[in-house]
Amino acid sequence: MRRAHAILALFGAAALALSPARAEDLVSVLSKDLIEIRSNFTGTDIVLFGAIESPDPFASAEGRDIVVAIRGPDAPATVRRKARIAGVWINRDSVTFDRLPGFYFVAATRPLGDIASPLILQRFELGLANLAARPLADTEDSAAAAEFLGAAIRQKREEGLYEETTSGIEFSSHSVFRARVPLPATVPPGSYTADVYLFRDGTVISAQSTPLYVDKSGMERRLYNLAHREPLFYGIGAVLMALLLGWMSSILFRQS
Numbered sequence: 730m731r732r733a734h735a736i737l738a739l740f741g742a743a744a745l746a747l748s749p750a751r752a753e754d755l756v757s758v759l760s761k762d763l764i765e766i767r768s769n770f771t772g773t774d775i776v777l778f779g780a781i782e783s784p785d786p787f788a789s790a791e792g793r794d795i796v797v798a799i800r801g802p803d804a805p806a807t808v809r810r811k812a813r814i815a816g817v818w819i820n821r822d823s824v825t826f827d828r829l830p831g832f833y834f835v836a837a838t839r840p841l842g843d844i845a846s847p848l849i850l851q852r853f854e855l856g857l858a859n860l861a862a863r864p865l866a867d868t869e870d871s872a873a874a875a876e877f878l879g880a881a882i883r884q885k886r887e888e889g890l891y892e893e894t895t896s897g898i899e900f901s902s903h904s905v906f907r908a909r910v911p912l913p914a915t916v917p918p919g920s921y922t923a924d925v926y927l928f929r930d931g932t933v934i935s936a937q938s939t940p941l942y943v944d945k946s947g948m949e950r951r952l953y954n955l956a957h958r959e960p961l962f963y964g965i966g967a968v969l970m971a972l973l974l975g976w977m978s979s980i981l982f983r984q985s
Contacts, residue, residue: 781904794928800830802919824877826862831917836897889913
């Protein structure tokens with residue numbers, strides 16, 4: 730029996746000696762994972778803190794890159810193009826995409842094209858040029874769909890909802906970093922994901938995903954739920970409120 734245990738121990742030691750060294754790994758956490766939207770909400774910043782765990786703490790950082798991507802909530806989106814007809818601007822053409830994030834932020838240590846190949850960037854949907862949004866209608870022309878998608882991305886960037894930067898990640902030491910993510914006042918409520926990727930020589934060697942939630946609270950939450958769950962009653966209430974305010978205003982002006 731002792732001999733059998735000795736043989737097993739010998740095989741275990743040999744297996745450990747022949748096994749490859751543990752690869753680098755990621756650990757990350759958000760400064761807060763719930764954003765509450767109230768009437769005085771003017772936007773906020775969240776910070777993603779991360780660390781690279783490595784068997785060799787003095788391993789070279791050459792060829793190593795970090796990419797942070799925050800996106801959500803994904804939903805179908807219709808993009809319309811206005812045309813001037815008889816002096817009036819009206820919606821003429823439109824394309825509906827299967828999904829498009831309401832907010833998208835990506836920060837990287839270098840330009841994404843210098844970090845990985847286009848195939849890898851498309852696989853992980855990293856970068857504004859690699860957002861995978863397909864038109865719902867199979868008959869849509871691919872060139873026209875790409876034009877509409879580009880217009881939607883430009884509009885989102887102007888609104889501060891889409892951003893791609895190479896200056897958002899700061900290293901405080903050899904392996905500890907942080908990324909500041911600005912959330913504008915118009916950020917839509919819903920479920921988000923904060924994805925962190927560790928690249929080594931163009932290959933993803935570690936990744937971590939953390940959920941993030943943006944939700945309305947207080948009176949804004951109750952009105953939001955009423956508008957989406959009972960749109961008829963919400964519309965009637967809005968009309969009655971407008972009539973009441975108009976009637977009160979007329980009385981005040983008559984007295985003055």
